[in-house]
Amino acid sequence: MVHSMTGFAARTGSGAGFSWSWEIRTVNARGLDLRLRVPDWIPALEPKLREAISARLTRGNVSLALRVMRTDAGTRRLSPAGLEAALDALQEISTVAAERGLSLADPRAAEILQMRGVVDDSGAAEGDLDALRTALLDEVTPLLDALEEMRQIxxxxxxxxxxxxxxxxxxxxxxxxxxxxxxxxxxxxxxxxxxxxxxxxxxxxxxxxxxxxxxxxxxxxxxxxxxxxxxxxxxxxxxxxxxxxxxxxxxxxxxxxxxxxxxxxxxxxxxxxxxxxxxxxxxxxxxxxxxxxxxx
Structure with missing residues (x-):
């Protein structure tokens, strides 16, 4: 059966006090090129993901993005440095937009919380992170199954x-x-x-x-x-x-x-x-x- 190198799959899940969302897409390439964007505060996750993807795919430019958030809001902490960087970025965007005669609505606090680095989830206990990594790795097989199904189609x-x-x-x-x-x-x-x-x-x-x-x-x-x-x-x-x-x-x-x-x-x-x-x-x-x- 001929498999295309073009495919896309997405999944969401939750467990171990976290929720997450996956997106993986592939396009043609001469070899297997993996580009992963995953939280660096989850130990040993990226090498395991690379190993799992390489075992299933032989060619293609593979882009995988994983977003992880705590479901228990009480344990989430603001990152002062991340918040400062986010606000600076928003201010710069507003300034450039104003110079071009554009008026942008102010973002809501909830939208700012969703920006990368504003909330620090990296302070989770080691046991929590081990459970999280296990839960995430359990998601890889069905994610790749969905991707391969599309590539087969x-x-x-x-x-x-x-x-x-x-x-x-x-x-x-x-x-x-x-x-x-x-x-x-x-x-x-x-x-x-x-x-x-x-x-x-x-x-x-x-x-x-x-x-x-x-x-x-x-x-x-x-x-x-x-x-x-x-x-x-x-x-x-x-x-x-x-x-x-x-x-x-x-x-x-x-x-x-x-x-x-x-x-x-x-x-x-x-x-x-x-x-x-x-x-x-x-x-x-x-x-x-x-x-x-x-x-x-």
Missing amino acids: EGASLAPVLKARVTQIAALTDSARALLPERTRHMEANLRGALDRIRPGLGDVAEDRVAQELAMMSVKADVAEELDRLDAHVDAAQTLLASGAPVGRKLDFLTQEFNREANTLCSKAQFAPLTTLGLELKTVIDQLREQVQNVE
């Missing part, structure tokens, strides 16, 4: 597009092979015409030497190997798309190989219909490559 819609592009490549390769007899006759006629034009100036050059040179030109122009390799790459791509493992990197490599063979086909074509097919092949391969960038 996205992948399910992406898979037919990828398969259609690979099928197009296979059909164009077959069409190119069908042109080879006509191309051979075309090249033979061109070579004979060229030979007739230069024969008067050949002097004493032996006919077998001329035949030898013509044979070498024919070998260099042969595209059978390129077409055979395109067939092999099509088979490999179809096998990958049918597997259940993460295949994004391998498909990305295959698109490079597809493009390499298509480039060679165009450069050796020497026959307008084959050149046209080669250019169409390159277009489809590029469309495949763009879609593969979203595959895990």
Whole structure:
């Protein structure tokens, strides 16, 4: 099953005297890039989260945000430094807005309390924090399950597009092979015409030497190997798309190989219909490559 690298999931929960909210989103990336914003006052939480995410995902730019608040308001403490910084930021915003002729409503106290750093929850007892960390880590599996479900849904819609592009490549390769007899006759006629034009100036050059040179030109122009390799790459791509493992990197490599063979086909074509097919092949391969960038 093809998995997309695009996904989103969110959860909320409470326990151990706290409430929390999660958000995780992923977009495409060459490797696995984790960007976590979690409370630094919960010991050993971030390493555990990185370990859990890395065990489930292989590719993608992953952004995770966790917000934790005490549910017992009596144990919450204002952070003087955090409050001062928040008020300074609000004042700066108001000043800039006024300079631009904008009038902003004053924030309510409850809104200020929600600003980062205003409330200090880091003074919780060690036992409370251990229980909190355990409760949060228990939430990771269902959070990642929801994320993967969305990535699977996205992948399910992406898979037919990828398969259609690979099928197009296979059909164009077959069409190119069908042109080879006509191309051979075309090249033979061109070579004979060229030979007739230069024969008067050949002097004493032996006919077998001329035949030898013509044979070498024919070998260099042969595209059978390129077409055979395109067939092999099509088979490999179809096998990958049918597997259940993460295949994004391998498909990305295959698109490079597809493009390499298509480039060679165009450069050796020497026959307008084959050149046209080669250019169409390159277009489809590029469309495949763009879609593969979203595959895990």
